[in-house]
Amino acid sequence: MPAISLQNIAKSFGETRALAGASLHCELGEIHAIVGENGSGKSTLAKIISGVALPDAGKVDVLGHAPTTPAEAIAAGISTIYQEIMVAEELTVWENTFAGTDGLWRRKTTTAEKKRLARETLLRLAEVDIDPDTPVSALPLSVKQWIVIARAVLQKPKLLIFDESSAALDLEATNRLHKEMLALKEAGSCVLLVTHRIAELVKITDSATVLSDGKTVGRLEKSEITEKNLLRLMSADERHSAAGKRENSVISTAHKPALEACNVQLAANAWPLDFKVHAGEIVGIAGLDGAGQSEFVSILAGITPAPAGKVQVWGASTVSHEITSLADAEAAGITYVSGDRKKEGLFPNLSILENFGLALYDRMASRFGVIDRTQLSAAFDDEELRLSIKYGDRSDKITTLSGGNQQKVLIARAFALSPKVIILNDPARGVDIGTKQDLYTHLRDFASNGGAVVYLSTEIEEFLNFADRADVFFEGGIFASFDQGAITEDNLLAAMFGQTKPIVFDEDTGTEGVA
Amino acid sequence: MDQPIDINRKEVRMPTNKTGLARVLRSDAKGLLIGAALLVALFTVASILVDGFASANNIRSILLLAAFLGLASLGQTMVATIGGLDLSIPFVIGASNILLAYLFGTSVPAPLALLIIAVMGAAIGFLNGVLSYKIQGQALILTLGVGFAVVGGAQIFTTLGSQYSGTVFSQVPAWFSNIASISGTTFGLQFPPVIAIWMLVAFTLIYWINRTKSGRAIYAIGGNRTAAARLRISEFRTWVSTYTISGLTAAITGCLLLGFSGGGFVGVGDPYLFTTVAAVVVGGTSLLGGSGGYGATIIGVLVLQVLTSFLVGMGLNYAAQQTVFGLLILPMVALYARSPHIRYQI
Amino acid sequence: MLSNRLSHLWVPLGLVLILGIMAAVRAPQTFTYVGLAGALLVAAPLILAAVAITPIAIAGRGGVDLSIGPLIGFVNVTIVVWLSENGITHPILVFAYAILAACAWQMLLAAFIIFVRISPIIASLAGFMILQGVNLVILSRPGGVAPEWLGNWGWGTELLSPVLYILLAAFAIWFLFQRTAMFQHIRLMGADERTAYTSGVDIIKARFAAHLMAGVFAGLAALCLTGLIGSGDPTQGNTLTLQAITALVLGGTSLAGGKGGITGSVLGAVAMYLVFVVLSSFNFGAISGFMTQLLYGLMLVFALLVALVTTAPRTRAA
Structure with missing residues (x-):
């Protein structure tokens, strides 16, 4: 029996066309993935399956239903873990874990039973023992993520959708999550995965649907799901060819850097960071979500002051100016562009x-x-x-x-x-390839005219042929730094997971090599 | 690189320009257009149904009352533009009305008395802004509380040593009465100066809002607070200054109303409690912040005053007018200030 | 952990104790049998009004029902003008009418908030204006006579009176309601509507249910008010709005939603009443009314600021 069968789905939000001609097919008892680059419509497709978004056109059949609200979807056995962690901060752990499970008026489970189950499930999944009466606001992000996962798993779904939802989890936790997915698969359910983590896809998915610009452009079977294939599909080929190759530029490090961070700590007991960017240089910044790279660029841009250490620029003389506020940054010629428009x-x-x-x-x-x-x-x-x-x-x-x-x-x-320095935080998020090219060209011109660029991206392919250097964040520190020649997908990906050699996802060896 | 750009631009410009009306209806000017149409329609209907509606006398009285409401709604518009509401306006009007009457009864020179009241109004507004900054969602309730306290305090102050509670009798200077009474003249012309004052204030305000840095900051804050913070536009300063302006204009309105009526009465502000909100909403300023403006509110004010005059002409009393205003707010809010469906917030 | 959930009650409880002691010293007659009976009668409309707006506040979206006062006034004048003057005075009919009328209004309000998607506070603001006018159209000045049995409540000499039973019934209804899954849904929706929606809670029915509860209590409040004044008064109810909101906020119910209960609202209302008692024990003469106004205003501001301090580390509401 097919778990999901979508045909020719179209969906627009106002002026923006998110999906046009998306199709997807998967069976019960398999782990299926939706892959594609940012803005290709993956999340929208997941939302249509979970009843949050309604398609403008096309045929939806999910477990024999076409859900129009999340409530209908859940009733049909479809549980979703959304990209954003959906918890009510002020309510307790058990209330959040059992959100929506009762009838309209009548409780299906007693409160005592809910508390017991919540504690038990979180102990199993998150491997932490939490008092179920704790308000969620007091818990770390990863535990909130587990609460949401526990909520979905406890509903015993026949179809479980993960929309980029392992971002808040570390590698070990991701492996536990994979075990949970495999268990669901064994039990005859279907798991639908929307993820950027290529290695994750290679390890556990049975098949995948490839989206590009809101259209299904192909389907991969188990044997075809390889890193190489996925990378080729996720990043549009035209971009690499059209972007052209950046001239090897010689950056004079003899001069003072355009912007410098000394001993900056992102949290009280985090690794101290040193970071430099020179005039004419393009520095890429990568890392898994939550590795600290976003916080770091905020500090560089003067949006948040550094908890410890300092960020400074050098004037014409040898006098340094510290950057602790947006006013300092503006005076020093530092500007910031966010991808979260x-x-x-x-x-x-x-x-x-x-x-x-x-x-x-x-x-x-x-x-x-x-x-x-x-x-x-x-x-x-x-x-x-x-x-x-x-x-x-x-x-x-x-x-x-x-x-x-x-x-x-x-x-x-x-x-x-x-500006003298421009700091970009994932600026290419959700923009088309043409815009990306214009942006790259523009930034290169800027750099060759003596500007300095700090470019954070969630898509590591963006750095290829573009950045002079790439710094990779892991657990709140800069784990590795690669020069132009060494910027490869393999190197960056390994470093993002805190490994010094190309990564192999496996629960037995997964934690090895993590510093 | 330059060649394809011109072509692209022309391609894009053509379709968006093709229907002027459709474009206006999608833009912020929609409010102005609907409001103006409503105003013209109301006026026409009223002129037909009510004898003497379009007479100079009636129009003069509509404009005079509109000037008071317009000044009272000025602050409400500013505050609504950044997503707040100020319900202390009627109480500040009432309090400044009786306090000014009280001061006129003492040896304080009239201009100084006016200055004192204006400063007091601005101070109350400032307080409103500071206290509500951290609880912006509840600014409406907070300002209501402040208003209650202010009006209670003002009455206690003016009642001590007087046996008339809530009403203060004193001699209002003739020049001051002339400004705001229906028989007032402006440089010999047959209309009260307050109408001219209102127009001058409106013109200055609109120019300031549209053409200056600090004016645009209000719209930036109303549109996106985080983005504004990134551009070093202070939310606190903007929030507090709009409330301060609101307090100031409410106090000035209270003073002018004393010139209009000739006697201090604390209840003079009461009709302005919801009417200012109604004027803002009917004009088309979204209560969610970021859109609309004082130009729109002027239309809203005129609509409400013409409607009031019309309803009075039709023999409806104050209570019925309130109901009609309430009924008018709902469709207007539904037109401008609907929040998106929850499925678009996920 | 129970203490955590009830922590918002410390402020109103302390306030009630302090004011209670002050009242006992300044106006000892309040704590006699007759005094308490009278106090109960006078305070009941406010207590029930504060209880009525509690579920709406818990349901979130900054929902404060500004129309609660005029709604109570509406039921009051219509009982007198539409029922009493037409000879419809049977207690069951009057009770049923009061509750149904208030519920019908709340359903209308809820429908506007849910389907037209306008902010609850604006919907209720418009509601305030509409009902305020309607009340005056129905009855232009205080007058008329309440059904005799209802008017007799106004003697207020017996503690074991219908007013007490109504209050007890209201508490019982709330107690039962609190034990339903629906209450949990409303709390979840108030705390985070998107979480509620995505985890399958029927947020439309939940919001309707919150307003329905408000309607029931508002109807009871109107009966108590009618009993208290024994006639119809088109403006008496209006003042209840501000007082009820103050009581609610004093009671620690967050206007941001998801948090609070009627215990706080009741304590808040009692505190408001005690302020009135303490104030009237002083001989302020002509300014006593203004004094009350000043203090109610200050208390509301104070309550909001206390709530801000006690719930300081809050994530920004969407």
Whole structure:
């Protein structure tokens, strides 16, 4: 019996087309994966199966149902673990574990039984003994993740969907999770996996559906699921060819670095970090989610002050200036571009021009604070040409643009400040290949004109032929640093898991080599 | 590299420009358009149904009352633009009304008295802003509490040594009465100066909001607080200053209402409790923050005043008017301030 | 862990104790048999109003029912004008009407919040305006006569009165409701609506249920108010809104949702009543009304700030 059968699914969110012609087929008793690069529609497809999103067109058959709400899906035996950890922080562990399991009015399990089961299940899954009456807000992220997994597992689902949900878990925990998935598979259920972890896919999946630009472009059987195949499919080939090769640049390390971090600690007892980026250099930053790389770039950009150690720039003389705030960063010519546009970049209520201009008002206002519109428009014209931003009218709302063009406006905003150092936090998230290419070209020009670039990415392929150096984070510290020649998928991936040799996923050897 | 860009831009520009009306209806100007249409329709219907509705006298009185409501709603608009609400406005109006009357009864020179009240209003607004900053979701309740305390305090202050509770009698200077009473004249012209004052304030405010750094900061905060913080726009400063402006304009409204009525009465602010919110909403400022503006509120104010005058002309009393206002708010909020379905929040 | 769940009760409990002692010193007659009977009668509408808005606050989305006061007023004037004046005075009919009318309004409000998706506070704000006007249209000034049996409650000389039984019944209803799975659903929804939705809770029914409970208590509050004043008053109810919200916040129910219960609201309402008792024991003369107003305002601000301090490490509400 097929567990899932989706045919020609289409789904748009406003102007953005998430899915167009996506199909998926998998059987009970197998572990199936959805693979594809960022923004290819994997999560949307998972949401359609779990009843959160409704398809615009296409045929949905999941365990004989077409769920229109999560409640319907759960009733049909479909449990989902969402990308975001869905817990009510103020409620207790047992309340969160058994969320939604009771009837509308009548309890199906007594409270005592719920507490016992919650404790037992978390002991088994997370290998920690937690008082079930503890409020969830007091627990670390990984335990919250296990609570959500426990909630799904306790529902004894016939189909379990994991949407990128192992991000908060370390390697050992991931292996325990795999055991749990295999047990479900043995019991005749189907597990659907949406993940970026290539090694994870190779290890446990039986088949995979490949998405690209919202369309199913292929299906892989067990024997075809190899690292090489997956990498080729996940990152679009055109990009590698079209991006061209970056000239080997010679960076003079004799000069003072453009930006430097000395003995920075991300938490009280974390490894102290040293980090340098020179003028003309592009430094890539990688790491698994939660390895500390996001926090680190926030500190570099002056958004959060370093808990310990210091970030500094060198002036024309030998005097250093410490960066502890956004004001310091701006004075030192450091700008920041976030990939999380919605959260920390866009003003959805404002026009394209204003989204660009807000950062410049300080410089382009008269003594009384009146904004010089002519000057602003001219600045926009310059950046628009360089980044080839496509738009209708500059007074249109920014939300009328595609994701890629929105991101271009935000990048233009950063460049318009004529920075010395630009820090990008996963800027290519959810943007199309064309935008990525424009971005790479732009950053290369910037670097060759003496700018310094710090580029955090969740897709390690982005660094190939692009970065001069790649620093890989692991458990709150820089685990390894690779020079241009040594930047390979294998090396980076191994380092992300804290290993010095290319990684092999296995519960027996998984914890070896972890420092 | 330059060649394909022009082509691309033309391609994209063409379709978005093709229907002007559709574009306006998708934009923020939608509120202004709907509001203005509503205003014209109401006025036309009222002129037909009510005798003398379009007379100079009636229009003058509509504009006069609109000036008070417009000034009272100014702060509410600013606060709503950053996603808050200020329910202390009616209480500040009432308190400043009786306090000014009280001061007019003492030896304090009139201009100084006005200044004292204005500073007091701004201080209350400042307090509102500071106290509610950390509990923005509950700003509405907090300002209600502050308002209650303020009006209680003001009454205690003015009642001590007087036997008329809630009402203060004193001589209002003639020049001050002229500003706000229906028979007032502006440079010899037959309309009260308060209407001109309102227009001047409105013009200045709109210019400030649209053309200056600090004005745009309000919209940046209303649109995305985190993104604004990244651009070093202070949420605290913006939040507190909008509330301060709200307190200040409420106090000024209270003073002007004293000129209008001639006697201090604490209940003078009561009709403004929800009417200011109604004016903001009917104009099309979303209570979720980030959109709308004072231009929209002016339309909202005029709609409400024309409607009030119309309802009075039709013989409806104050109670019925309140009901109609309440009924008007719901569809307007439904039009501008709906939150997305929960499935789009996951 | 029980202490953790009840920690929000310390502030209102302390307040009630301090004010209780002050009242005992300043106005000892409050604690006589007749005094308590009177106190119960006067405080009952506020207590029930505070209880009524509790489930709505727990259900989240910053839901504070501003319309609660005018709703109680609406039921009050309609009992007098629509029922009593038309000879419909049978207790069962009046009880049924009061509860059904209040529930119907709450269902309407809930439907607006759920299906039109506007913020609860705005929906209830509009509701306040509408009902406030409607009440005045139905009855332009205080007057009319309540059904005789109901008006007799207003003597307030017996402690074991219908008012006491109504309060006890309300507590019993809440106690039973609290033990249902539905209450758990409402708490979960209030604490994190997305978690509730994705884990299969029927959030539409849960929100309706919260409002339904509010309707039941609001109906009972209106009966107590009608008993207290023995007539219809179109504006009396309005003042209950602010007082009930103050009592709710004093009682430690978070306006952010997911947290709280009626014990806190009842304590908060009792504290409000005691403030009134203590204040009236002073001879403030003409300003006593203003004094109460000032203190209620300050108490509300104080309660909000206390709630802010005690729940300081909160994640940002979405």
